[in-house]
Amino acid sequence: MRIFVYGSLRRKQGNSHWMTNAQWLGYHTQVDYVLYSLGHYPGAVPGEGNVQGEVYRIDASTLAELDALRTKGGEYKRQLIQTDYGSAWMYVYQRPVEKLTRIDSGNWLDKDRY
Template identity: 35%
Template sequence: MPQPPLADRHVFVYGTLRAGGSNDIARYHPRPQRVGDGVIAGTLYDLGPYPGAVLGGEGRIVGEVYRVTQDVEVELDLLEGVMADGSGEYLKRELDVMVGAARLRCLVYEIHPSRIEGRRSIDSGDWLIR
């Protein structure tokens, strides 16, 4: 028996997936719907052509929140190199993000800890204004 489609989810993007970025999330189909801007606790690292976030701590990371379909979520997992065993480039997490007055449960792609050794942090927490 076929499974019903999973509900749309929210994703917090902080790097090249942001509007105008080299992997602008608007290129996916069906087109993700922008919900608003958000900020999460974490540290942003410069990995060259893209950033990686380590969640938690005192720092803040600036990003955008989008509503995405399950199909787009699968594509994002591929782009971010998510592996079921946790060995991929990014780990898929879920956390609450404040978007205006609303608290939304969002997917966030956190860089695998092994990828940030020797990388500089982005003190502004904003990939677009490094």
């Protein structure tokens, strides 16, 4: 199975250690999503924009660990998307974004510009 990550799970980011056993497949831009800063990590929601990230091949054990990390408390919901590498899971933010800072570039690595 595959997963699309766009924030702290990306290479050289704060939670990238969770992806140690994953196989990097390449970059992907997911259209019709908007990226917001939640402080130390981002949240993507459906909207007019795009989100840049990376696609990995992962095993069921890694997916279970990421689910425990990301879906705890209902902050994110896992959703299936289409990428150039095939279908992949993406964690979509589930809370209101009105008071959050939008990252217009769609790239979490640009977070300090906003």
